[in-house]
Amino acid sequence: MSNLxxxxxxxxFPILHQEINGYPLVYLDNAATSQKPRQVIDAVSHYYLHxxxxxxxxxxxxxxxxxxxxxxxxxxVRQFLNANSDKEIIFTRGATEAINxxxxxxxRPKLQAGDEILISHLEHHANIxxxxxxxxxxxxxxxxxxxxxSGELDLTDFDEMLTERTKxxxxxxxxxxxxxxxxxxxxxxxxxxxxxxxxxDGAQAVPHMTVDVKDLDCDFYVFSGHKxxxxxxIGALYGxxxxxxxxxxxxxxxxxxxxxxxxxxxxxxxxAKFEAGTPHIAGVxxxxxxxxxxxxxxxxxxxxxxxxxxxxxTRKIEALSGxxxxxxxxxxxxxxxxxxEGVHPHDVGTIxxxxxxxxxxxxxxxxxxxxxxxxxxxxxxxxxxYNSEEEIDALINAIQKTQELFA
Amino acid sequence: xxxxxxxxxxxxxxxxxRPRNFREIEQxxxxxxxxxxxxxxxxxxxxxxxxxVIEDVSFKGSGCAISMASASLMTEALKGxxxxxxxxxxxxxxxxMTGEETDRNLLGKLxxxxxxxxxxxxxxxxxxxxxxxxxxxxxxxxxxxxxx
Numbered sequence: 001m002s003n004l005x006x007x008x009x010x011x012x013f014p015i016l017h018q019e020i021n022g023y024p025l026v027y028l029d030n031a032a033t034s035q036k037p038r039q040v041i042d043a044v045s046h047y048y049l050h051x052x053x054x055x056x057x058x059x060x061x062x063x064x065x066x067x068x069x070x071x072x073x074x075x076x077v078r079q080f081l082n083a084n085s086d087k088e089i090i091f092t093r094g095a096t097e098a099i100n101x102x103x104x105x106x107x108r109p110k111l112q113a114g115d116e117i118l119i120s121h122l123e124h125h126a127n128i129x130x131x132x133x134x135x136x137x138x139x140x141x142x143x144x145x146x147x148x149x150s151g152e153l154d155l156t157d158f159d160e161m162l163t164e165r166t167k168x169x170x171x172x173x174x175x176x177x178x179x180x181x182x183x184x185x186x187x188x189x190x191x192x193x194x195x196x197x198x199x200x201d202g203a204q205a206v207p208h209m210t211v212d213v214k215d216l217d218c219d220f221y222v223f224s225g226h227k228x229x230x231x232x233x234i235g236a237l238y239g240x241x242x243x244x245x246x247x248x249x250x251x252x253x254x255x256x257x258x259x260x261x262x263x264x265x266x267x268x269x270x271x272a273k274f275e276a277g278t279p280h281i282a283g284v285x286x287x288x289x290x291x292x293x294x295x296x297x298x299x300x301x302x303x304x305x306x307x308x309x310x311x312x313x314t315r316k317i318e319a320l321s322g323x324x325x326x327x328x329x330x331x332x333x334x335x336x337x338x339x340x341e342g343v344h345p346h347d348v349g350t351i352x353x354x355x356x357x358x359x360x361x362x363x364x365x366x367x368x369x370x371x372x373x374x375x376x377x378x379x380x381x382x383x384x385x386y387n388s389e390e391e392i393d394a395l396i397n398a399i400q401k402t403q404e405l406f407a
Numbered sequence: 408x409x410x411x412x413x414x415x416x417x418x419x420x421x422x423x424x425r426p427r428n429f430r431e432i433e434q435x436x437x438x439x440x441x442x443x444x445x446x447x448x449x450x451x452x453x454x455x456x457x458x459x460v461i462e463d464v465s466f467k468g469s470g471c472a473i474s475m476a477s478a479s480l481m482t483e484a485l486k487g488x489x490x491x492x493x494x495x496x497x498x499x500x501x502x503x504m505t506g507e508e509t510d511r512n513l514l515g516k517l518x519x520x521x522x523x524x525x526x527x528x529x530x531x532x533x534x535x536x537x538x539x540x541x542x543x544x545x546x547x548x549x550x551x552x553x554x555x
Binding site for chain 1: 410411414415420445446447448449469470471472473526528529532
């Protein structure tokens with residue numbers, strides 16, 4: 001059990017208090033995107049109502065205020081990830097853009113035909129496709145760590161897969177499709193023993209657990225704000241300062257320069273070098289507010305509540321006949337992918353929605369995982385700390401209704 | 408739940424469980440692959456045309472109840488029809504799914520598909536087989552279409 005007062009927490013999320021098709025909304029699609037607490041919505045709205053101006057330019061008061069708020073949020077992200085310096089935090093549109101940035105600015109200049117990029121079978125498309133594009137551009141090869149039937153990484157041959165040709169290891173910390181928590185810390189240590197840099201895709205990890213990039217010892221860490229109670233369109237890249245310093249800019253434009261002439265442009269220092277153009281200032285401020293909110297609740301409390309929900313939901317689903325959970329790793333985030341015998345996941349999604357239960361159905365942007373299990377799609381319930389035990393009962397009820405309809 | 412019963416009517420459930428014309432046609436002279444990447448519905452539609460008459464039509468594949476039932480019902484409705492008649496039927500089906508006035512005589516049993524009009528996210532499941540048969544007839548080689 002956790003120490004959280006769920007009713008008080010739910011009061012912070014105005015969107016949860018509505019009916020869908022005559023039933024109370026049961027929002028179990030948190031791995032796709034989380035809902036936003038009033039504190040985040042208010043921070044964004046307050047910014048537009050009182051402080052909006054462009055940052056890092058303009059001597060007027062509003063511009064100074066905007067700049068201060070923007071940079072204060074960077075400090076929060078630095079602290080949230082336990083990075084060394086604010087210079088190591090680059091704001092991006094999300095995890096996807098951050099991975100593309102690292103692929104193009106860090107890995108591409110070092111790549112030669114025949115070099116290798118190592119990812120895993122569990123990855124989200126965002127941690128597959130940018131590397132494939134890079135392989136097409138350079139003649140490098142994509143290598144894939146296999147997975148097991150329970151949805152864990154099969155690390156039997158991991159040591160052999162780390163070769164002198166491996167130019168980066170890029171791994172998700174938590175699988176979005178199955179919830180598996182990967183042993184990234186020991187994988188990073190093994191990669192580093194062979195001087196292979198490591199990027200961790202933390203999109204599914206940051207909402208649920210304390211992340212410490214120094215403890216992990218990763219070289220890059222990426223995440224999206226919208227999965228951790230912040231607005232969409234904002235995320236961050238953590239990179240070791242010396243690596244970011246040595247990298248060429250990803251995009252050119254305003255804010256990322258010190259001086260521009262037609263003969264020569266001098267790039268700005270970190271982190272501005274990687275933040276071309278006017279950024280998503282309100283999003284950054286919302287992200288800062290989301291981090292404040294998570295700190296206020298307590299990340300350990302969040303993790304405990306979600307683990308509690310995962311255990312109850314898993315036990316109740318396992319007790320049903322005709323329902324199979326896909327992904328049964330011992331270490332999991334609060335994600336349950338499942339199949340109802342004889343019912344296509346897409347039908348499951350529609351029938352659930354009619355009872356107010358919002359889940360994701362489909363391939364979850366992880367088609368290789370679906371192919372591994374030889375299924376077109378799964379139904380996926382994913383929990384946040386604001387979900388209640390009553391909502392698990394609504395989920396179970398929805399499964400039973402579906403089975404009745406298709407009996 | 409009443410809209411659900413409307414969508415998952417007995418006819419739909421029956422065609423999903425026991426799809427008609429669920430087979431390959433060896434002498435098919437037209438075929439197309441249909442793919443609904445978002446939800447993973449995949450099917451192949453086989454057509455044997457004699458002149459402009461659909462002598463035989465069948466399908467194979469997997470997908471949700473709506474896509475399977477729609478494909479099954481489609482093969483029943485189009486068998487023996489001319490291309491022109493098939494086109495007229497398809498137009499009626501499309502109208503029924505978007506809530507427009509339809510000609511019930513032409514639509515017949517296919518009216519059960521109109522339940523999807525309350526479920527906009529599911530319309531493409533119901534139309535997949537129809538788009539695919541259309542592509543098959545229009546093309547003289549194997550063709551792939553996607554509803555995205």
